[in-house]
Amino acid sequence: MLTLLTHARLFAPEPLGLCQLLISDRRIAAIAPMGTPLASGPAITEIDLQGRRVIPGLVDPLVHFIGGGGEGGFGQRTPELGLAEARASGVTTLVGALGTDAVTRTPANLLGKARELNAGGLSAYCYTGSYQLPPATLTGTLREDILFVPEVLGVGEVAISDHRGSQPTTAELIRLTAEARTAGLLAGKAGLVFIHTGDAGTHLEPLRAVARESALPLAQFYPTHINRTRALFEDGLRFAREGGRIDFTTSTTPELLADGEIPAAAAVARALEARIEPSRLSLSSDANASLPRFDAQGRFLGLEPGRLGSLFETLGECIEEHGIAPELAIAMASQHAAEALGLTHKGRLEAGRDADLLVLDETRWRLDEVWALGRRIHRRD
Template sequence: MSFITLIKNAQVYAPRALGLCDVLVAGNRIAKIDQSLELSASIGATVDADGAWLIPGLVDSLVHINGGGGEGGFASRTPELQIRDALGSGVTTVVGALGTDAVTRTLHDLYGKARALDAQGLTCFMQTGSYQVPVNTLTGSVRSDIMLVDPVIGVGELAISDHRSSHPTRDELVRIAADARVAGLLSGKGGVVSVHVGGGSGLLHPLFDVVEHSDIPITQFYPTHINRNGDLLANGVAFARAGGFIDFTTSTTPEILASGEFRASQALRLALEQGAPVDKLTFSSDAQGSLTNFCDQGGLKNIEVGDIGSLFDEFRLAVQEEGIEFSRALQVVTSNPARALALPGKGVIREGADADLVLVDPDRFAITHVMSRGAWKVFDRQSSVTDVFA
């Protein structure tokens, strides 16, 4: 399909509402946003949005792209992410990470999967490390991984306040964050430490402790699963009010919700009501991760698989059921995670930004078209993505 595309008559949310506009895409970039733009058929293709919402491609900051899990034994290992599932859900940028299992799920495998997804048209980054300390790396150090391995943008998913973590000390957290920060400064990357926060009594206190007793800024940490329970949500609001980003997980199960977890959409409303700044709040899907439900004694009760489609679903629920204004809810799945991880050109619609765009039918609040890096991957609800071995 043409590398020059004009999208006409779209209600553009950048994520800020821009009104009815035309958007010109040239190559993999947004070239022009204006009204009454025209494009000759001999130069490129024109798509009439007919008033549909045009939003940035969603940015998913935590996906176990090469599968995860295993807390229920080897038979419970979860499957890899399929690119059709991501693009069909409006997700055009993902960040891959390891979780509990860094033995049979390796960084080398994660790297290979990230490169494969990127080659198929999905922008894919990755984190070095996993739940464990000392941090597993590709090259021997956090600094060299971030500086020398192109897709690596930070460290994660490092676990705290969880019975599955390595229970890192303050000094260990300081050293990891400092190495990631310096590497980010030297390479022009975010160098952020993405942190899995479990249901333990420690909450976010290990991160507050680092910030209080070191020169590490609070923005160096990006904690997720903050909608796990009421105490963690309140602690997360304090973290956000102090200047840090916090992330709510959109994948869940009825059993996990019954144990005290909030839906991400509900947690967003509660956090805003408690005074959290909206520009410090994000959603991620935790897709392909194992959704584990542990009993009070730590035994596994049941396990399911995270769904990348939950990211758009919870954005929709935030608007339709929680009453959050459209642009505010949209930034939680687009521009906010892009800023948290220092991914310029992602999560926004502006001239010069990456051409990652999603058209949404306003009557059904449903995705109809998805463009990733300037190419249509879903057009009129039909996917053009095919697996190499299909």
């Protein structure tokens, strides 16, 4: 199946001007400027995009696609992500995780949902484990999950600096990280440790302790929620300067913002102003997770669910409200996460990579079409 998209104003994420893209089955076969002979013939379906912007499909490294929550009891569980919502969100690659609850929600549920989303035309992966240690697994060991289950990229969402985690010691984190790293090397995967960072005053110090007391690099960790408090944000900037990656959460609520959370787009802008290397920054939605609030004594106050569409919305805020160059902002929600996750076929628009792309309105930050693995899976009515 050959498809030729013409008159695409392409951001790969760097701006390439008016281009044409030849898609062969699931992948991009070629990209060339308009006017350059590329392909023709009756076997090719040609679609004129009429100068609309085209960007890579978004890569979301944290989605609770089987739901989350339960901190306030069974009546506070958040729902699963629906396929129609996922296909319309602009996220074409997503990684699922368990959170606080790894008892009534399990790695088997997570893997089954990933395969459902894959059957629906998306690219879905998952982490083994959850907030707590020892990690909940499919096969009985973290190493075998990463080695033998194609969808499993690493372990997460492991909680640090949070009263809901298992309060892991440095030795426990070293052992977990070493096992994930070794399994990743053997499987040809990232083997990363995806970290949920709470708002306790220790912030990212548990990860620094691992790097100090072992041969494991900070880059093996991928901590998220770095914009949840101003103090954590400042510590996150230091962590990035030390060689780590940091991830900002796009789902939020008015209550969380009132409590001191930094909106994700503003966090990106401040990090760039602080001269943080852009490749160390990324965005994730935390979709379908619970966004809980607790009082000073740790008592549950309430929650709202995260939204997958917040990733695309935040990208627009970065560009339109904070004046961030489109190529920098787009990379935060595509290329940088793909690199961290070891997904070398994702995150950019270039020959040989998967044909995951978004077609935007010509002038407004609005999603017109979603293409995943060479097929159009959503079109705005």
